[in-house]
Amino acid sequence: MVAFRTWIIAGAAAAALSGTAALAAGGGGGGGDMPSVSGPQYDPAEEYAKGVAALNAQKYKDAERAFDRVVDAVPKNAEGWRMLGLANVQQGDFKGAKRAYERAVRLEPDSIAARQGLGLALASLKDAKAQEQLAWLKAKAAACADACAEAAELKAATQAVEGALAGAAPSAALAPQMLFAGPEAGDAAYVAAVGLINEKRYDEALAALAAAREAFGPHPDILTYQGYAWRKKGDLARAEAHYRQALAVAPDHRGATEYYGELKVETGDLAGARALLARLDAACAYGCPEAEELRRWIAAGGEPNG
Numbered sequence: 509m510v511a512f513r514t515w516i517i518a519g520a521a522a523a524a525l526s527g528t529a530a531l532a533a534g535g536g537g538g539g540g541d542m543p544s545v546s547g548p549q550y551d552p553a554e555e556y557a558k559g560v561a562a563l564n565a566q567k568y569k570d571a572e573r574a575f576d577r578v579v580d581a582v583p584k585n586a587e588g589w590r591m592l593g594l595a596n597v598q599q600g601d602f603k604g605a606k607r608a609y610e611r612a613v614r615l616e617p618d619s620i621a622a623r624q625g626l627g628l629a630l631a632s633l634k635d636a637k638a639q640e641q642l643a644w645l646k647a648k649a650a651a652c653a654d655a656c657a658e659a660a661e662l663k664a665a666t667q668a669v670e671g672a673l674a675g676a677a678p679s680a681a682l683a684p685q686m687l688f689a690g691p692e693a694g695d696a697a698y699v700a701a702v703g704l705i706n707e708k709r710y711d712e713a714l715a716a717l718a719a720a721r722e723a724f725g726p727h728p729d730i731l732t733y734q735g736y737a738w739r740k741k742g743d744l745a746r747a748e749a750h751y752r753q754a755l756a757v758a759p760d761h762r763g764a765t766e767y768y769g770e771l772k773v774e775t776g777d778l779a780g781a782r783a784l785l786a787r788l789d790a791a792c793a794y795g796c797p798e799a800e801e802l803r804r805w806i807a808a809g810g811e812p813n814g
Contacts, residue, residue: 552725553727555574556591559578559725560723568599571595579608579611585725586616587612589608590621590625592608593629594625596608602629605628606635610626624645624665631669638669645662645666649662649666698720701716701720704716728757729754731750731757732750732761735767739767762792766798774810782806
């Protein structure tokens with residue numbers, strides 16, 4: 509069984525959140541602080557924050573520039589592409605929005621917001637393929653039957669695309685998305701996700717992590733936990749994609765390195781796991797829990813007992 513470690517939470521949120529953020533073995537979060545104050549300094553998250561602030565301030569050209577930098581640095585970040593599409597829509601650049609939303613849908617085919625945005629952009633371009641996005645939303649809504657957590661979002665997205673096909677302005681349909689959560693809400697979602705992961709409630713954890721990523725963009729701690737949750741759900745390809753994103757943003761992120769190494773062990777790639785362990789050993793001059801845990805996985809050929 510995986511043992512759990514508790515990290516000390518620093519900063520103003522400590523008193524309210526103390527004891528709620530026990531992290532799964534392997535660190536994952538890379539230090540335990542909230543994503544608004546922790547982790548390495550790296551341009552993609554900074555640019556994402558600038559982009560969100562610009563959207564909230566209705567400075568759409570500034571937002572476009574910021575999100576362009578995000579997707580240049582992390583081309584597989586679906587939020588970055590979706591936000592770029594949103595900035596383009598608000599400027600009336602529907603061709604640019606189409607390209608951005610197509611990338612977002614390719615990266616996250618189940619994203620309702622990305623499907624809605626693509627449908628709106630295509631409808632504005634009088635492209636018949638908008639009907640494909642509408643059909644996807646309707647099918648998803650029918651399967652949901654008002655019983656799933658996304659029921660309201662699906663209804664709103666379906667109505668928005670139908671409205672755009674009837675000639676409504678897409679920017680008006682996207683207006684409710686224009687005020688985005690700040691760091692406090694993102695931190696709260698992150699802490700909730702960690703607790704849900706510890707309870708093995710991975711679907712709920714992924715929803716909370718998506719909310720955190722909406723606030724922070726490509727933050728390596730969040731990406732690492734998304735990878736962990738997908739791995740525990742058995743989707744190793746999606747898990748690997750998230751670990752690789754985390755390491756693209758922060759190459760020395762210990763949690764992502766360890767968890768990616770564990771995934772390598774699970775898939776039988778012991779050479780790959782040892783290479784990642786060597787990276788941890790190089791980064792941890794005096795040893796660290798992440799290196800020791802991955803060493804145990806390699807020795808056991810899988811998840812260690814006890």
